[in-house]
Amino acid sequence: MRKLHVTAELNGEAVEFLCEPRQTLLEVLRDVLDHTGTKEGCATGDCGACSVLLDDRVVCSCLVLAPEVEGRKLQTVEGLADGDHLHPLQRKFLEHAALQCGICTPGFLVAAKALLDRNPDPSEAEVRYHLAGNLCRCTGYDKIVRAVLDAAAEMRG
Amino acid sequence: MSEGNGTGREFRVVGTRPIRHDGIDKVTGRARYGADIHLPGMLQGKVLRSPHAHARIVSIDVSEAAALAGVKAIVTGADLPEVRSSEEQSGESVTNARDLSANVLARDKVLYHGHAVAAVAATSAAVAEEALEKIRVEYEGLPPVLSVLDAMRDEAPILHPHLRTRGGEKSDRPTNVASVTVFERGDLEKGFAEAAEIVERTFDTAMVHQGYIEPHNAVAQVNPDGQATVWCSTQGSFEVRKLCAQILEMPLSRLRVVPAEIGGGFGGKTTIYLEPLAVMLAARSGHPVKLVMSRSDVLRATGPTSGSHIRMKMGATKGGRICAVDAWLAYEAGAFPGSPVMMGAMCLMGPFDVDHLRIRAYDVVVNRPKTAAYRAPGATNAAFASETVADELARRLGIDPFEFRLKNAAQEGTATAAGPKLRRVGCVELVEAARACAHAKAPLERTDGPRRRGRGFATGFWFNAGLQSSAVISLHPDGTASLVTGSPDIGGTRTSCAMIAAEELGLAALEVRPVVADTDSIGYTDVTGGSRVTMATGLAVYEAAQDVKRQLCERAARTWKVEPDQVRFEDGRVVPLTSGPEPLPLASLAKASAKTGGPIVGRATVNAQRANGPSFAGLLVDVEVDTETGRVDVTRCTVFQDAGRAIHPAYVEGQMQGGSAQGIGWALNEEYVYDEAGRLLNDGFLDYRMPVTLDLPMIEPVIIEVPNPGHPYGVRGVGEASIVPPPAAVANAIADATGVRMTTLPMSPPRVLAALREAGWRPSSSPQPSVA
Numbered sequence: 038m039r040k041l042h043v044t045a046e047l048n049g050e051a052v053e054f055l056c057e058p059r060q061t062l063l064e065v066l067r068d069v070l071d072h073t074g075t076k077e078g079c080a081t082g083d084c085g086a087c088s089v090l091l092d093d094r095v096v097c098s099c100l101v102l103a104p105e106v107e108g109r110k111l112q113t114v115e116g117l118a119d120g121d122h123l124h125p126l127q128r129k130f131l132e133h134a135a136l137q138c139g140i141c142t143p144g145f146l147v148a149a150k151a152l153l154d155r156n157p158d159p160s161e162a163e164v165r166y167h168l169a170g171n172l173c174r175c176t177g178y179d180k181i182v183r184a185v186l187d188a189a190a191e192m193r194g
Numbered sequence: 195m196s197e198g199n200g201t202g203r204e205f206r207v208v209g210t211r212p213i214r215h216d217g218i219d220k221v222t223g224r225a226r227y228g229a230d231i232h233l234p235g236m237l238q239g240k241v242l243r244s245p246h247a248h249a250r251i252v253s254i255d256v257s258e259a260a261a262l263a264g265v266k267a268i269v270t271g272a273d274l275p276e277v278r279s280s281e282e283q284s285g286e287s288v289t290n291a292r293d294l295s296a297n298v299l300a301r302d303k304v305l306y307h308g309h310a311v312a313a314v315a316a317t318s319a320a321v322a323e324e325a326l327e328k329i330r331v332e333y334e335g336l337p338p339v340l341s342v343l344d345a346m347r348d349e350a351p352i353l354h355p356h357l358r359t360r361g362g363e364k365s366d367r368p369t370n371v372a373s374v375t376v377f378e379r380g381d382l383e384k385g386f387a388e389a390a391e392i393v394e395r396t397f398d399t400a401m402v403h404q405g406y407i408e409p410h411n412a413v414a415q416v417n418p419d420g421q422a423t424v425w426c427s428t429q430g431s432f433e434v435r436k437l438c439a440q441i442l443e444m445p446l447s448r449l450r451v452v453p454a455e456i457g458g459g460f461g462g463k464t465t466i467y468l469e470p471l472a473v474m475l476a477a478r479s480g481h482p483v484k485l486v487m488s489r490s491d492v493l494r495a496t497g498p499t500s501g502s503h504i505r506m507k508m509g510a511t512k513g514g515r516i517c518a519v520d521a522w523l524a525y526e527a528g529a530f531p532g533s534p535v536m537m538g539a540m541c542l543m544g545p546f547d548v549d550h551l552r553i554r555a556y557d558v559v560v561n562r563p564k565t566a567a568y569r570a571p572g573a574t575n576a577a578f579a580s581e582t583v584a585d586e587l588a589r590r591l592g593i594d595p596f597e598f599r600l601k602n603a604a605q606e607g608t609a610t611a612a613g614p615k616l617r618r619v620g621c622v623e624l625v626e627a628a629r630a631c632a633h634a635k636a637p638l639e640r641t642d643g644p645r646r647r648g649r650g651f652a653t654g655f656w657f658n659a660g661l662q663s664s665a666v667i668s669l670h671p672d673g674t675a676s677l678v679t680g681s682p683d684i685g686g687t688r689t690s691c692a693m694i695a696a697e698e699l700g701l702a703a704l705e706v707r708p709v710v711a712d713t714d715s716i717g718y719t720d721v722t723g724g725s726r727v728t729m730a731t732g733l734a735v736y737e738a739a740q741d742v743k744r745q746l747c748e749r750a751a752r753t754w755k756v757e758p759d760q761v762r763f764e765d766g767r768v769v770p771l772t773s774g775p776e777p778l779p780l781a782s783l784a785k786a787s788a789k790t791g792g793p794i795v796g797r798a799t800v801n802a803q804r805a806n807g808p809s810f811a812g813l814l815v816d817v818e819v820d821t822e823t824g825r826v827d828v829t830r831c832t833v834f835q836d837a838g839r840a841i842h843p844a845y846v847e848g849q850m851q852g853g854s855a856q857g858i859g860w861a862l863n864e865e866y867v868y869d870e871a872g873r874l875l876n877d878g879f880l881d882y883r884m885p886v887t888l889d890l891p892m893i894e895p896v897i898i899e900v901p902n903p904g905h906p907y908g909v910r911g912v913g914e915a916s917i918v919p920p921p922a923a924v925a926n927a928i929a930d931a932t933g934v935r936m937t938t939l940p941m942s943p944p945r946v947l948a949a950l951r952e953a954g955w956r957p958s959s960s961p962q963p964s965v966a
Contacts, residue, residue: 059320073230074223076457078407079489083879086407114223118532126222131213134844139220139850140408141226141455165887172884174405174458175685176848177855179893 045106047072048116048192052079056103063098066113074114074143077094078172085171088144089113095151114143117150125188128152133184137175151184157193161186199901199908200839207696208907211681211844212703215688216455226804228411228427229486236267236413237315239485240322240473241468242329243495244304244311247338247419247561247872250332251302259328264321268329269471269477270312271299275443282440287567289465293530295441297564299472304333305353305529306563307873308494310467315475315483317466322503338561338872342524345370346561353559371848372531372557377539377611384775385518386548389509389955391590397579399921399939400865401501401526405884408457409487410496414472414630418480422442422473425452429459429682431722433541435713437466442473453682460856461567462569464499464721480770490877496868497566500525500533506579514585514593514601516548523576524556528564533557534572537657540611541573542580543919544655545599545621545810547608550889561872567723570656570851573923574860575669578939581652581922586935594925595651596629604655604810620900621810622838625653627898628812633832644822647829650932653812654918658911659724660802664717665734667706667742669794674705675742679731680719684709684844685852685913689804693841694907697884698739700766700780717799725809725911728841729902731804736906740795749790750778807902810914811835813854813923819931821955822964824947828858833896838902838910849893850916857920858886865940933963 040055047070054069063080066072066089075098078084080095089098090112117124126149129135136142145168152159152167159167164185165178173181200208217226256268279292298308312329316322337351346349352368359365360373422444428434431451439446456463468485470946475483487496505522521542525535539555562774571709587599610616623671628634628651637648666678677695681687688708695706717732743763750768751758754775761768769777773905787794831851840846867875876882901908925936928946934953938945954963 039540043297051590053430057320072223073226075452076408077229078409078457079879080563081878081880084407084489114221118222118615123221129254130221132444132846133219134211134842136217137845137848138218138406138408138458139216139225140406140455142220143223143822146221157580169886169888170202172407172879172886174407174460174856174884175852177851177885177893179851180844181373182887189936 041104043104045108046110048112054183060103061099062103062106066098066104072113072115075142076138076143080149083128085148086141086144088100088147088171090147090151093151093154095148111187114146117146125191126185129184129188133180134189135176135180135184141173143170143171153189153192157189183186199385199443199903199905201901201908205697207703207840208841211636215692215708216683216688216703218231220740223739224869225455226950227408227412227424227457230235231413231425231454233413233415233482236482236484237317237479238319238322239313239315239472239483240319240326240489241471241485242326243491243789244267244307244309246304246333246335247731248336249304249333250335250336250786251300251304253332254376255330256312256346257329259325262321262325262328264317265314265325266481267315268312269299269474271301274299275681277441277443285551287532289437289438293301294437297530298441304562308491308563309529310495310746313471315479321345325427327483334775339370340560340562340868340872342526342558342560345558346524349844353561355695356853357559368877370559372527372559375555376425377553379609380550382552382873384522384549385507388511390512392507392509393583393584393585394507396501397504397506397937399465399502399575399578401498401562402860402864402866403493403498404460404880406460406462409489409492410463411486412468412472413482413484414476415482416473416477416916420448420778422448423450423452424469424473425454426469427454427456427463429456429463429684429723430732431680431682432680432718433721434466434469436918437472438473442470442770450712450714453710456682456684459471459684460569461571461723464567464723479785482654482820484772491878493877493882494874495563497568498563499568500527500565502526502574502575504579506583508583508587508905509565510587512591514588514591515541516546517550519543519548519551521553522554523573524558526560526562526565527557527560527574528713529558529559530564531557534567538572538576541655542576543611544966545604545653546602547604551611553611555607564591569856569917573654573656573918574857576868577652577654577918578921578925581919582757582935585926596625599625599653616808616901616940617803618900619808620898622900623900624810624812624834624836627896628814628834631832631896633830633894638816644820646819646931647816648819648925648927648929649816650923650930651812651814652919652922652926653806653810654915655810656725656915657808658729658803658806659726660806661720661724661726662799662801663731663734664732664799665738665797667738667796669784670743673784675699675701677706677708677735678711679708679735680716681727681731682722684722685849686842687722687731688839691732694732694735695739698736699742725913729805729905729909730800730913732909733802733805733905734798734800737798737800738796742794745794746780746783747798749783749787752790753778768876772889805904805909807904809836809910809912809915811919814917815923815927817924817927817931819928819946821932821950824943824945824950826862826924826926826941829891830898831891833916834898835916836898836900836904836910838914839899839908840897841909843897846897846912849895849912850895853914853916854920855885855890857917858890858924861921861924861939861941863940863942
């Protein structure tokens with residue numbers, strides 16, 4: 038099948054890639070662009086492990102066709118830290134032990150960043166509502182919600 | 195050096211909350227999970243699965259698929275060696291090699307919807323999928339049997355013509371009952387005669403899945419000399435090696451298994467599915483092959499735990515002593531024998547001391563996926579019955595449920611169902627802590643509206659496992675250490691093990707770098723399961739650290755030209771027993787090791803069976819029951835567990851919270867839904883509904899520490915017991931709110947509503963029945 042040429046911005050860098058029209062953004066991130074931090078848990082948009090930011094909005098990259106990102110801005114877990122400096126969310130996830138197996142963590146971090154970018158002072162209910170599309174089977178969410186609230190507090194200063 | 199179980203010892207590292215060593219990799223996306231592994235020239239594999247629950251395979255024609263451009267190898271059941279039926283203890287469970295082989299690829303029959311029939315390796319996943327569509331399988335349909343009660347009927351369709359009941363009456367008649375186990379003690383008749391109250395109820399629980407977010411995966415590479423390497427997501431790399439070697443009839447030494455980071459397991463990743471297929475396809479194609487399951491594959495064909503049917507009769511005296519228990523348990527094994535029913539039977543009355551009991555346990559095959567271990571396997575089903583009946587007995591007798599449990603609590607010397615007596619355990623301390631906690635003391639605001647509030651408590655017991663582990667500690671010239679174990683890390687055990695090494699050697703937690711090694715790089719280590727890693731691998735680490743300390747003492751003694759018994763290791767340095775030279779810190783000895791005999795490497799291996807210590811958990815929940823819809827919300831939740839000693843309290847809490855969340859999902863939502871033909875209808879996360887953030891409140895953890903007498907720090911395993919109480923605790927809270935006793939899992943809105951209606955609850959504004 039003839040491949041499509043796509044250009045986009047990934048974590049602040051210009052990227053271009055070739056993909057089949059049927060390939061998802063998740064497949065291209067992982068298999069073509071070697072960004073394996075974004076995970077596949079279901080491929081049906083139910084678990085949120087593949088969450089990325091597309092023009093600053095959280096999307097399940099398993100539900101986005103790769104050609105759709107032409108000319109758009111993508112952010113993945115690999116782009117959260119600023120060089121050696123972890124994003125406050127990443128630090129707070131570590132401090133609060135908000136991860137066990139870690140497979141859902143990239144999706145949660147990306148989804149939480151989207152929340153804090155828009156709402157710097159969310160309530161517990163708002164955090165829970167915003168993260169309801171991300172499944173975690175290890176933690177019972179308690180420490181994740183606390184980590185996000187604590188990161189928000191720190192970022193507000 | 196410490197003796198005993200750590201009582202009175204002042205810990206420096208143990209009990210603190212350092213950042214986990216693998217944390218940065220996991221928050222930056224750098225951690226390499228099985229599906230992230232990519233090798234040059236790698237092919238993608240896919241598995242063809244049965245659309246039928248029960249059918250004879252008449253023929254399989256792969257010729258058209260094989261002719262497709264890009265297809266490099268195809269395997270079917272005919273390509274697997276015919277291995278003998280042989281049972282072997284593997285980790286916590288028993289595996290029959292013939293059954294395992296037939297589960298990996300069906301032979302003459304498919305036994306469940308999703309049973310693997312063939313596997314293809316091709317140049318891309320799309321080509322492999324196209325090839326699956328071109329494999330022609332002719333089936334001859336057979337009637338499926340889906341529930342234990344149906345499967346136990348005389349006229350039931352038979353899954354395995356060769357199967358005879360083990361432990362049952364001798365008979366040559368084919369059956370679906372794989373085994374019967376009976377635990378009996380005392381005199382039932384005498385016991386029940388003492389009863390002031392007797393409660394008898396029947397329970398049904400649905401099949402549920404572990405629900406790890408990472409699907410199973412495997413990458414295999416086979417060299418021309420037959421040497422194979424498998425990278426996979428597993429809780430036990432040595433287990434994968436043994437089971438693959440067994441069913442592929444290859445020498446163990448030809449297979450190296452490299453555990454990738456693992457995205458959750460909960461018991462479900464202690465067996466093999468894709469690994470042998472990857473090896474076969476790699477051997478045939480001459481290329482590395484990667485296989486990754488879809489979520490539908492995971493739900494249809496891997497690990498669920500048993501649905502069950504339980505009859506429970508329990509009597510108690512006027513004073514609140516449980517005087518007799520008669521229980522009957524039948525668990526779905528799935529397509530091959532091996533449900534956790536015996537463990538369920540052994541845990542059923544775990545938190546209680548009972549003189550007269552009989553527990554009969556039936557392992558029953560049905561046309562559903564072969565069950566695999568799931569967190570305290572078997573115990574949650576059983577506790578749903580025993581802990582709700584105990585609660586009902588307490589209420590009928592007018593005794594506070596905490597008080598009732600304390601009157602009957604298991605303690606040192608209590609005989610377990612199977613006979614052996616408990617050593618020191620923390621059941622009493624746990625119930626006392628629950629009764630005294632802020633949640634239990636807080637008033638529950640009851641309302642008369644359609645939303646009724648209630649509070650419930652339940653306990654749970656799990657044995658934990660000891661088994662075998664190995665550990666190696668190497669000192670570096672800069673005075674830090676590396677720690678190698680063979681225990682895949684699911685919930686932070688790398689860090690808890692490193693903390694034990696750090697505690698012993700006088701280092702900081704982050705000065706010990708833990709590594710999880712492959713099967714060629716460390717001694718044999720059993721699965722990460724049975725809540726055993728921090729306890730048993732931790733024990734190997736503790737012993738390896740003693741080995742390091744012995745060597746450090748020898749080196750210092752050599753330096754000072756004294757006998758080794760003239761020095762001792764203390765606070766990270768070797769000190770002379772008599773006055774003389776300045777103490778030598780570990781770092782100096784490590785740096786100078788070339789001059790004193792070479793590198794300093796400590797090692798230890800253990801079989802930790804004697805060190806094992808069982809754990810108790812408890813859950814206190816407040817619920818709100820919408821009596822108009824049947825929806826139940828958990829509004830407050832406190833979990834209690836006896837950890838023996840919490841090495842890294844944050845990750846102990848994490849286990850307690852995670853087990854509680856899974857248990858609440860099991861209680862309220864999760865279930866396998868089959869149609870009459872035995873096809874799984876909810877094979878995705880949309881319809882197999884696990885708890886999300888909105889379904890749960892904060893989960894308050896209360897760690898109890900009653901040291902395990904068998905372990906140098908007093909550690910008990912913490913990974914499992916917390917999943918045992920939730921369904922019973924939620925049911926007890928629903929009963930408190932509405933007076934209605936739920937006996938079916940999940941307690942989903944339609945079931946709760948039906949139970950409320952049956953008890954006389956009406957849509958709002960009509961008068962409601964009084965709550966007992």
